[in-house]
Amino acid sequence: MKGETIIVDVYNRGKENITIHWHGVNMPRYPWTDGPEYITQCPIQPGSKFSQKIILSSEEGTLWWHAHSDWTRATVHGAIIIYPKNGTKYPFHKPNAESLIILGQWWKSDVNAVRDEVLAVGADGNASNSLLINGQPGDLLPCSKSSTN
Structure with a gap:
């Protein structure tokens, strides 16, 4: 939900180093965990775990994430849905249903x-x-x- 802080535990059970990059998520307090391998963070080595703290400040909507090491971005990816804060409205009519x-x-x-x-x-x-x-x-x-x- 918008305004929350979440911790994402990434377990690398693959054979390659990976990092995770969050599209559309601001990382002002944690820019060193934003994904580009050896640029903003060290890779998560095979068999290792990394806990990534994400503060959802102004984000709202359906965003996405993917691995960010070489071409692993083609293999590990998904969506993150950030709902409006309780008591606030969507900037459009509330949908009847959701399909990801x-x-x-x-x-x-x-x-x-x-x-x-x-x-x-x-x-x-x-x-x-x-x-x-x-x-x-x-x-x-x-x-x-x-x-x-």
């Missing part, structure tokens, strides 16, 4: 291999193999079948 939609991309190969190819040849990387809606590729990409590689 998160868009993403999926590569059939390791995203770090795609990054390495981009760095080696200096050209755009391979287009993703699928666009995702809420983590799902849709019916045209049969990745849930055992015959799909």
